[in-house]
Amino acid sequence: MKPFRLAVLTLSLLPLASLAQTPEAKEAAERAERQTRLMRVVGLAEELDLEESQALKMADTMRQFDERRRPLVEQVQESAQVLRKAARGDASTQSQVDQAVQRVFDARTQLTALDREMYQALARDLPPQKRAQLAIFMARHDGKMKLEKLLRKAEREGRREEREKRRQERLQRMQQRQQEGAR
Secondary structure, rough: OOOOHHHHHHHHHHHHHHHHOOHHHHHHHHHHHHHHHHHHHHHHHHHHHHOHHHHHHHHOOOOHHHHHHHHHHHHHHHHHHHOOOOOOOOOHHHHHHHHHHHHHHHHHHHHHHHHHHHHHHOOOOOOOHHHHHHHHHHHHHHHHHHHHHHHEEEHHHHHHHHHHHHHHHHHHHHHHHHHHHHH
C-alpha cells in the first residue's frame, strides 16, 4: 500500500479515535481496541493490496463483527476472573466454577462462529488467491493478538506480584519496628 493510501486510510479512521468515555480504564481499553483494529485493517490492506475503498469497506465490516465480539470476550474475561479467584481458594467463587467454565466454552464457540462469519463476509467479493491470503492473515493476526495479550498479562501479573512482595516486605519491617519499639 502506498504511503498516500495509508495516510488517507488513517485519516478516514481517525474519527473513531475520538469516541472515548470518561472512565480511564474503559477509555484505555477502547483506545487499544481502536488501535488494534486500525493496525489490522492497515495490515490487511497491505497484505491483499486493497484500494482505499475496499479497505474502508472491510474496516466497516470488521468493526461490526468486533462490536458483536465484544460482549462475548467480556463474558470470557469475567468467567476467567471467577475461575482465577476460585483457583486461588476464594470460597465465594467455588460454587460458580462449573457455570464459569460452561460460559467460557459457550462464548468461545460463538466467537469461532463469528470468526467464520466475518471471514465469509470479507471474502465474499475476493478472488480465490486473495481469499487464501485473507484466511492466512486472519489466522496469523489472531495468533499474534493472543500472544500479545498473554505477554501483557504475564507482565501485569509480574508487576502485581512484585508490588505485593514489596508491600509484604514493608509490612514486615513495620511490624519489626513496632515490636522493637514495644520492648
